[in-house]
Amino acid sequence: MMPVKCEICPLRKKPLFAEMDDDIVRFMQEFKVGEMKVKAGTTLMMEGSNAPQLYTALEGMGLRYKTLIDGDRQVINFVLPGDFIGLQAGVMREMQHSVEASTDMILCVFDRKTLWDLFQNHPERAFDLTWVAAVEEHLLGESLAILGQMSGIERVARAFVRLHDRCEALDLKHGAGVPLPFKQQDLADALGLSLVHTNKTLKKLRDQSIAKWANGKLEVMSYTRLCEIAQLDPTRDPIIRPLI
Template identity: 70%
Template sequence: MVTKCRNCPLRTRPIFEMMTENEVIFMQSFKNGELVVDAGTTIMMEASNSPQLYTALDGMGLRYKTLLSGERQVLNFVMPGDFIGLQAGVMHEMHHSVEATTDMTLCVFDRKRLWELFRDHPERAFDLTWIAAVEEHLLGESLAILGRMSGVERIARAFVRLFDRGAAIGATQGMEMPLPYKQQDLADALGLSLVHANKMLKRLRSEGTATWRNGRLIIHDYDRLCRIARLEKDATPVARPLI
C-alpha cells in the first residue's frame, strides 16, 4: 500500500514548507514508487551511480564515507524527510554511502526525470538547491564540532540536534525519542573512539543530563545539555522544502 503524496504524513509538518495543490500533484507524478528495505541494507553506495533518488519516508539511516584505511566517517543521520542521492543526480557519482539502520520506507524517484524537474518546475528545482545548501550548512556545522569541541560537548551537541530534528518530524514523545543507532555509529560521526564515546555517554547519564539506552534517547535536562553543547536554547528551526 503506497502512500499518496496527498496523504504524506511529513508534508504538513510545520518544519516543511507549505506545498501548493499543484506541487502535490507534480510530486505525485514524479514519485515512481516506494522502496522498503530491511535494517542493515545499503541503499546507496559510494562511487556508484544510482538510477534512483529517494526521500526517506519512514525509518532511520546514516550516510558515511569509507576511508582508504577502512575506517568509517559518518557524515550525518538520515531521518524521515531527508532527500537521498542528490550527488548521484547532479554529479557523476555518489561520494558517500547510505545505509538503513532500521527498516526503512523510501519514496523513489527516477534520476532521469530530474532534468524534467529543472526544465518544467523551476520552483521545485530551486527547492532542490535549497536542500543542497541546507546539507552543506549542516556539514559545515559538523566540521566546526569536530574541529573545535571536546568529547562530551560533541555528544551533547549531537543529542540536541537529533532531538530537535526528531521533534520537528514528530518522532519525540515528551523528552524521549527513538534513537536506534549503535554507540559505534555515534563515535564514527563525532570522530571519537568507541571507548571514549562510551565514557562520555556514561558521564552525561550519571550526572543526570541525558540517557541513551536500548535505542532510546531520554533527555533529563535539556538546558544543561544545550549549555554543554554550547548552543543557545532559542533556535526556532527554519522551515525547509520537502521533495
C-alpha cells in the same frame, strides 16, 4: 499495499518543512515512481557508484558514511524521515558517500532520469532542490565546526540536541524519549571519537542526569544543561527546509 499519496503525506504538514503549493504536490505525485521498503542493514547507495533512483526517507533511520583507505569510517550524518537521498548521484557523476539503513525503512522513490524534466518544467521544485542542497551544506559546515572545535562531551551533547530536536519536529517523541536506533560505534564514527571514549562520555551525561541513551532510545533529562554543554541557545529557531 497502496503507496502513500503525496497529497496525504504525513510529513508534509510538519512545520519543519516549507509549505508546498497544491500543483507542486500533484507534480510530485507524478514524479514519484513508487515506494520501497527495506530491511535494517540494507545499503541504499554505494560510494563511487551511480544510482538510478533517488529517495526521500518516509519512515525509519539510516546513516551516510564514507570509508577511508585505511578502513576507518566517517559517518557524515544521520538520515531521518524527510531527508532526500541521492542528490549527488543526480547531478554529479557518482555518489561520494554510502547510505545505509539502520532500521527498517520506507522510502519514496524517484527516477533519476526525470530529474531533468523537473529542472525544465518546474522551476520552483528545482529551486527547492538547490535549497535542500544549501541546507545540507549548512549542516555539514556546522558538523565541521563541531569536529574541529569542540571537546568530546560537547560533541555528544550537540549530536543529542540535534537529533532530539529533529525527532520532536517530526513528532517521533513517544513516551519519555525519542528513538535513536544507532550503535555507539555509529555515534563515535560521526563525532570523530573512539568507541571507548564515546562510551565514557555517555556515562558522564548519564551520571549527571542530563541525558540517557539506551536500547535505541534517547531520553533528554535536562534540555537546558544539554544545550549549555552543546553551546546552543535553547530558544533558537529550527532551519526550515523543503520536502522533496
